[in-house]
Amino acid sequence: MRELELKYGCNPNQKPSRIYMENKELPIKVICGKPGYINFLDALNGWQLVSELKRATGLPAATSFKHVSPAGAAVGLPLNETERKIYWVDDMDVEFSPLANAYIRARGADRMSSFGDFIALSDVCDKETAFVIKREVSDGVIAPGYTEEALAVLSSKKNGNYNVIEIDASYVPDSIERKEVFGITFEQGRNELVIDEHFFENIVTEKKELSDSAKRDLSIAMITLKYTQSNSVCYVKDGQAIGIGAGQQSRIHCTRLAGNKADNWWLRQSPKVLSLPFRNDIRRADRDNAIDLYIGEDYMDVLSDGAWEAVFTEKPEVFSAEEKKDWLAQNTGVALGSDAFFPFGDNIERAHRSGVTCVAQPGGSIRDDHVIETCNKYGMTMAFTGIRLFHH
Numbered sequence: 296m297r298e299l300e301l302k303y304g305c306n307p308n309q310k311p312s313r314i315y316m317e318n319k320e321l322p323i324k325v326i327c328g329k330p331g332y333i334n335f336l337d338a339l340n341g342w343q344l345v346s347e348l349k350r351a352t353g354l355p356a357a358t359s360f361k362h363v364s365p366a367g368a369a370v371g372l373p374l375n376e377t378e379r380k381i382y383w384v385d386d387m388d389v390e391f392s393p394l395a396n397a398y399i400r401a402r403g404a405d406r407m408s409s410f411g412d413f414i415a416l417s418d419v420c421d422k423e424t425a426f427v428i429k430r431e432v433s434d435g436v437i438a439p440g441y442t443e444e445a446l447a448v449l450s451s452k453k454n455g456n457y458n459v460i461e462i463d464a465s466y467v468p469d470s471i472e473r474k475e476v477f478g479i480t481f482e483q484g485r486n487e488l489v490i491d492e493h494f495f496e497n498i499v500t501e502k503k504e505l506s507d508s509a510k511r512d513l514s515i516a517m518i519t520l521k522y523t524q525s526n527s528v529c530y531v532k533d534g535q536a537i538g539i540g541a542g543q544q545s546r547i548h549c550t551r552l553a554g555n556k557a558d559n560w561w562l563r564q565s566p567k568v569l570s571l572p573f574r575n576d577i578r579r580a581d582r583d584n585a586i587d588l589y590i591g592e593d594y595m596d597v598l599s600d601g602a603w604e605a606v607f608t609e610k611p612e613v614f615s616a617e618e619k620k621d622w623l624a625q626n627t628g629v630a631l632g633s634d635a636f637f638p639f640g641d642n643i644e645r646a647h648r649s650g651v652t653c654v655a656q657p658g659g660s661i662r663d664d665h666v667i668e669t670c671n672k673y674g675m676t677m678a679f680t681g682i683r684l685f686h687h
Contacts (some may be wrong), residue, residue, distance in 0.1 A: 296321050305331045322466035323437075327450050328437055328458035332459070334413055336363045338437040341415025342462055344368060344522040346376035349417035351491055351514045356417040357424075358519075359409040364527075364542065366408035368428070368519045369535030370399030370511075378403070381563045383579045395423040400535040402431060405556050406583045411559040411649065412435070413458075420445045428452070434685065439464035448587060488682060490517050495655055495678040499667055502676045505653060508533075509630055513655045516632030517684065523634070529640075530557040530635070530649060531630045537561075538649070546635070550642040554649040561626045562590045572608045581606070590614060626650035634684040636660040640669030648671045657683050 298315035312332050314321065323338075328578030330338065337360035344365060347407075348356035354370035379385040382403030391399065394416060402409045414428060416438040425445035428436060435458025436449065449459050473482045492510045494517065512531040519529045523541045528549040530538035538557030540549035562568060563586060571589065573582055585606045588597040594613060597603060603610045631646045631655040643666060646654065653668060658679030670677045 301332050322463040324461045326459040326461055330458040334435055337413035340522045342437050345415045345417040347518045352511055355394040355397050357401040358415045359401045359412040361408055361412050364524045365519055367401040367404035367536050369397050371397035372534040389423055392421050392423040394418050395427050399423055404560055405539050407587055425449050427604055437462055457567050476481045478616055490514055494680055497679045499679050500677045503673055505676055509653045512630035516630055520632050520634040521684050525634050527634045529555045529632045547641055550645045554645050557649045565622045566677050567614050571611055574608055628652055637666045640665045643669040655680055
């Protein structure tokens with residue numbers, strides 16, 4: 296098959312729409328559903344991301360894509376009890392596989408953004424991963440294969456209309472890529488940059504130590520950024536992205552956006568949030584929305600009289616600013632990656648407040664000395680990669 300007709304393009308008025316290859320067979324097979332234009336953009340970007348994560352770490356990887364940027368990405372490390380609770384899988388009587396753990400982590404980092412995501416998996420989808428996917432609101436999944444049991448589970452989702460795509464894992468694209476904008480064809484060499492542990496050897500701060508786990512997390516950050524719409528910044532902890540700031544015109548706004556998401560991820564693990572008395576009839580998505588309000592500045596939207604009764608069995612106490620500050624101060628060991636240089640030390644100041652202890656960025660700003668000085672102030676390790684990772 297060299298061509299696949301799509302329902303429409305980015306919007307319903309953009310017709311006709313298709314994906315095709317001039318002289319080769321398409322490396323994908325649609326097993327179930329009818330994926331759209333944006334679905335394929337998410338699927339193919341996501342597949343590249345998880346393939347690189349698998350090569351870099353040796354672990355199964357998953358990503359949750361929305362609007363051509365990842366909402367989350369992770370490798371298949373085990374879940375602790377708190378993570379099982381905040382990702383709403385503690386009620387599942389399943390022994391999760393490493394691949395299932397990877398998707399639970401990728402989906403769980405920013406569940407608000409992942410609602411209605413497109414999933415990419417580095418390995419053959421097993422039944423445990425399929426069970427997790429089936430219970431979430433999602434548009435589809437791409438993987439190099441599916442077990443019979445997994446396919447049976449996924450084929451029953453959305454009354455048989457769930458998008459399931461199989462990709463040829465051996466497919467290698469041409470070294471030159473093209474796209475058309477306003478009738479004009481753009482052409483460039485593919486970004487074939489390999490990100491591994493050697494990517495972080497140029498350490499420019501007073502503190503020089505980078506543990507193997509820090510190198511792993513920095514690799515996850517930079518590979519994630521390679522497939523995130525720029526400008527972008529990514530916070531990673533324990534093998535998963537916990538905050539991604541994508542598509543911002545200002546670097547500090549990327550850092551703040553990603554940092555706020557990382558803070559929310561950490562706040563969700565606080566005893567105050569874990570003990571929220573949700574009604575039994577509240578769906579997971581509604582719990583996510585309520586928690587997002589509860590830990591934010593608009594907490595009265597869910598705690599006011601007439602509002603809390605719809606969500607909780609009893610009215611929770613306010614999560615005060617001081618309590619949140621104290622809890623956030625306990626987060627540490629976070630890795631930070633940036634797709635281009637930090638122009639000022641304010642980015643490091645903001646990163647420090649979200650527990651960042653190691654940083655990777657290209658370097659090359661006229662204020663590199665100020666950025667390095669700010670890292671030294673907080674005892675951070677920073678590597679200059681010398682490579683920009685813009686993606687558009």
